[in-house]
Amino acid sequence: MEFLYSVIDTLLPFEWTEFNFMKNAFVAVLLITPLFGLVGTMIVNNRMSFFSDALGHSALTGIAIGVLMGVDNYLLSMLGFALLFAVGISAVIGSGVSSADTIIGVFSSTGLALGVVLLSASGGFSKYSSYLIGDILTVQPEEIALLGCVLLAVLLVWGLFFNRFLLSSINGDLAASKNIREGALQKIFVILVAVLVTVSIKWVGVLIINSLLVLPAASARNVARSMRSYHAWSVGVSMFSGVAGLILSYYLGTAAGGTIVLVAAVVFAVTFLAGMVSGRRRAA
Amino acid sequence: MQIICIYDVESFKKGSETMRVRRAAALLLALCLALFSGCGRARTQEEPAFRVVTSFYSMYIMALNVTDGIEGVQVENMAGQQTGCLHDYQLQTKDMKNLEQADVFVVNGAGMESFLDKVTSQLPELSIVDTSEGLWLIESGEDGSHVHEEDGHEHTEDDGHDHGEVNPHIWVSISECIGQVENLSEGLQKADPAHAEQYRANTEAYVEKLSELRDRMHEAIDPLPNRNIVTFHEAFPYFAEEFDLNVVKVVNREPDSQPSARELAETIRLVEDAGVAAVFAEPQYPESAADIIASESGIRVWTLDPVTTGPDDKDAYLNAMEQNMETLVQALS
Numbered sequence: 001m002e003f004l005y006s007v008i009d010t011l012l013p014f015e016w017t018e019f020n021f022m023k024n025a026f027v028a029v030l031l032i033t034p035l036f037g038l039v040g041t042m043i044v045n046n047r048m049s050f051f052s053d054a055l056g057h058s059a060l061t062g063i064a065i066g067v068l069m070g071v072d073n074y075l076l077s078m079l080g081f082a083l084l085f086a087v088g089i090s091a092v093i094g095s096g097v098s099s100a101d102t103i104i105g106v107f108s109s110t111g112l113a114l115g116v117v118l119l120s121a122s123g124g125f126s127k128y129s130s131y132l133i134g135d136i137l138t139v140q141p142e143e144i145a146l147l148g149c150v151l152l153a154v155l156l157v158w159g160l161f162f163n164r165f166l167l168s169s170i171n172g173d174l175a176a177s178k179n180i181r182e183g184a185l186q187k188i189f190v191i192l193v194a195v196l197v198t199v200s201i202k203w204v205g206v207l208i209i210n211s212l213l214v215l216p217a218a219s220a221r222n223v224a225r226s227m228r229s230y231h232a233w234s235v236g237v238s239m240f241s242g243v244a245g246l247i248l249s250y251y252l253g254t255a256a257g258g259t260i261v262l263v264a265a266v267v268f269a270v271t272f273l274a275g276m277v278s279g280r281r282r283a284a
Numbered sequence: 285m286q287i288i289c290i291y292d293v294e295s296f297k298k299g300s301e302t303m304r305v306r307r308a309a310a311l312l313l314a315l316c317l318a319l320f321s322g323c324g325r326a327r328t329q330e331e332p333a334f335r336v337v338t339s340f341y342s343m344y345i346m347a348l349n350v351t352d353g354i355e356g357v358q359v360e361n362m363a364g365q366q367t368g369c370l371h372d373y374q375l376q377t378k379d380m381k382n383l384e385q386a387d388v389f390v391v392n393g394a395g396m397e398s399f400l401d402k403v404t405s406q407l408p409e410l411s412i413v414d415t416s417e418g419l420w421l422i423e424s425g426e427d428g429s430h431v432h433e434e435d436g437h438e439h440t441e442d443d444g445h446d447h448g449e450v451n452p453h454i455w456v457s458i459s460e461c462i463g464q465v466e467n468l469s470e471g472l473q474k475a476d477p478a479h480a481e482q483y484r485a486n487t488e489a490y491v492e493k494l495s496e497l498r499d500r501m502h503e504a505i506d507p508l509p510n511r512n513i514v515t516f517h518e519a520f521p522y523f524a525e526e527f528d529l530n531v532v533k534v535v536n537r538e539p540d541s542q543p544s545a546r547e548l549a550e551t552i553r554l555v556e557d558a559g560v561a562a563v564f565a566e567p568q569y570p571e572s573a574a575d576i577i578a579s580e581s582g583i584r585v586w587t588l589d590p591v592t593t594g595p596d597d598k599d600a601y602l603n604a605m606e607q608n609m610e611t612l613v614q615a616l617s
Contacts, residue, residue: 019549021576120374135542138572246545253546 001141016250021137025256028139029242031147032200033212035154037238039196040217041231042189045169050101051089052193053210054108058085059201060115063131068118079198085111086194090186134205134257136246150199157192165189166227208261215264216241222268222275237267334476337362337386339397340370341592342455343415343468347390348598349490350469354482360386368592369453369519375399380406388413388475390468394421396452413471415464421450422521456590457522458498458605462491497602501527501609508616510561514551516574517566519590527612532558535573543573555581562615564588586615 008023016022043052062078071077089107093100119125168175168182175182193213201209220233245260252259333356338344344361351357362379363370370392383389384407391397393416403410454460469487473480505527513524514533524531533551535543543551554560555577563585565574578585588608594600 016545019552019580021548021580022545025545125374130542133542135572137542137545137548138576250545250549253544255542255544 001144016247022246022250024139024141024144025136025246026243027144028136028147028203029246029260030239031144031151032203033216033238033242034235035151035196035200036212037216037220037235038154038158038231039193040213040215040238041220041234042165042169043193043213044217044221045166046189048193049210049214050104050108051190052197052213054089054104054111055082055086055194055197056201056206056209057108057115058082058111059198059206060119060128060131061085061111062115062198063128064115064118067128075198075202078201079195082194082198083191086190087187090190094183094186130205131201132206133255134201134203134208136203136256139203146199150195154192154196157188161185161188203257205257208257211261211264212238215261215268219264219268219271222271223278233271237264237271241267333357334479335360335385335387336390336472337382337388338390339363339392340367340373341365341594342590342601343390343392345591345594345598345601346415346455346461346465346468346490350465350472350483350486352486352490352598354479354486357476357479362389365596366593369517369590370396370398373397373399375402383407383410386410388472390415390471392416392452392454392464394419394450394452394454411471411475413468413475415467415471416452416454417467419454419460419463419467421454422525424449424451424518451518451521453519453590454522455601456519457526458494458501459526460522461601462494462498465490465494493602497605498526501605504609504613505529505616508613510559510616512558512560513616514555514560514563514577515588516564517590519566519592520564520588523588523590523608529612532560535577548573548576551577552580555583562586564611564615566590567593584615586611588612 004027005020005023008017008026017026043049058081059078062081063074065081066074066077069077085107089104092103092107097103116125119128164175164180164185167178168180168185172182197209197213204212216238217230217234219237220230224230224233241264242260245263246256248254248263249256249259336347336351336357336359338347338359338361340363341361344359344365347359351359360382362382363373367373380403383403388411389403390413391400393414397403400412404412455464465487469483472483476483511528511530512532513529514535515524515531516535518534520529520531520534523529533554535547535551555563560581560583562583563574563578565585565587567587567589574585588611589604591601591604594604597603
């Protein structure tokens with residue numbers, strides 16, 4: 001960590017890197033945002049943005065369960081509940097009883113309501129409201145190591161399964177004919193999203209975590225021409241918004257998470273216009 | 285024949301459906317009845333002669349002392365022992381039920397119970413004792429606020445639950461606490477004249493304990509050399525006023541908001557420049573921001589208790605203040 005700090009000090013000798021908490025936040029952003037950019041591409045492709053939102057909401061219930069069990073670290077209870085929740089959603093969707101968005105809506109509101117009811121049972125919901133907007137500034141070195149592990153794991157899963165993910169998201173029948181088991185594949189992806197959302201919810205917050213998943217990939221779709229550039233754009237936009245948002249929040253004195261999302265939204269608007277202009281030019 | 289047969293089957297189906305609906309309705313009705321009769325039973329339980337409900341813990345401890353040992357007087361804490369300050373408190377159904385059966389509702393006042401007008405409009409008969417009446421109040425943001433020329437961000441976000449114009453954390457100063465205990469006692473004497481004499485005696489005893497503690501605290505704290513402190517959550521202006529401490533900066537005026545990076549950085553610089561002796565967090569709230577400030581500037585985080593949560597013990601306030609005194613002596617010498 002000391003080494004990392006001194007690297008940041010030499011490379012970025014600015015006011016905002018003066019204190020260690022900003023250095024920690026900076027490193028955490030550099031680790032979290034590429035993850036969101038990467039996983040977001042598939043979420044946008046598969047039209048699952050609602051699903052990741054539901055997972056974010058379920059984190060509240062996970063926290064509540066942790067509180068009830070009296071554990072200090074809510075990560076385990078959140079992770080356990082989110083996995084249960086994610087597998088539950090995908091199983092109910094798989095049964096084909098109702099459309100996916102309806103089922104996700106049902107689960108999402110249930111997760112949120114259960115969390116609110118359990119947490120406010122003692123009348124003190126405000127204690128947990130930091131989970132709603134997140135707080136990247138309190139990230140600790142050990143937690144940064146955890147984020148690094150998650151990044152590695154996600155990269156590994158991506159390397160192993162990406163082609164299969166892609167094929168089944170483009171054409172399920174073709175994937176099935178190539179002996180790809182879509183159900184199992186979907187479960188892997190769902191678990192991946194659940195882990196990512198759970199691990200980062202403390203710093204990003206329930207209310208804005210989904211924007212970080214969706215906005216970079218959505219911006220990338222506006223301008224990308226190939227699958228490769230789509231990924232590159234998405235990761236790039238995500239990291240840019242993360243770093244720019246963090247720095248802006250320092251100088252403006254605003255909440256870091258919200259500022260990051262606003263930067264990403266501006267990037268989306270710009271890429272949207274750029275995409276329209278270039279599309280028209282090509283048409284002409 | 286065939287047609288009749290089909291008709292019969294249809295009517296049978298129809299019949300079973302209406303049966304099912306009826307059965308469901310009956311079940312629902314039975315459930316409702318069971319629920320209501322349950323409530324009814326609760327109501328016929330033997331009630332105490334005089335029932336005092338307090339809004340939150342600090343008031344509860346005062347009321348416990350004033351009503352100590354009086355037969356037929358029951359004190360109950362509406363928000364529960366672990367809720368702490370009533371920032372953002374949402375009235376629950378059980379609270380209203382609780383208040384409906386109360387003879388007196390004891391509140392801190394000064395804007396702490398932001399839900400109070402809801403209570404008065406629902407239960408206009410309820411007699412309310414406002415313990416802050418006639419006490420000296422600090423304007424909110426007057427103390428230590430010079431650094432807090434805020435971007436407005438936290439405020440707009442928290443608009444719904446600021447305390448209004450004055451700082452409501454009166455009881456944290458012992459002198460003010462004594463005033464509140466006296467107000468409380470007067471209110472109870474008026475509402476329950478049968479026990480007036482006992483209330484008066486209890487109050488006298490408790491006030492004596494409080495002022496004895498205040499004298500000891502002055503003795504211990506007055507000679508301390510360094511008086512610059514940083515606190516979290518605006519609970520300590522009255523305390524600081526009483527013991528002449530200089531609150532250089534209050535971080536997180538609203539306990540549930542996170543300080544922004546700029547606010548943290550400013551605080552760290554301020555701590556270093558002004559020679560702040562110690563950062564004080566509260567046991568009721570997470571210390572993460574306090575820890576950041578402390579580890580960056582190399583000073584220690586201590587815990588000061590504003591006595592908003594604690595054990596169900598009438599000496600809780602005295603004990604917590606005693607503890608605070610020891611903490612201050614260690615932190616500031």
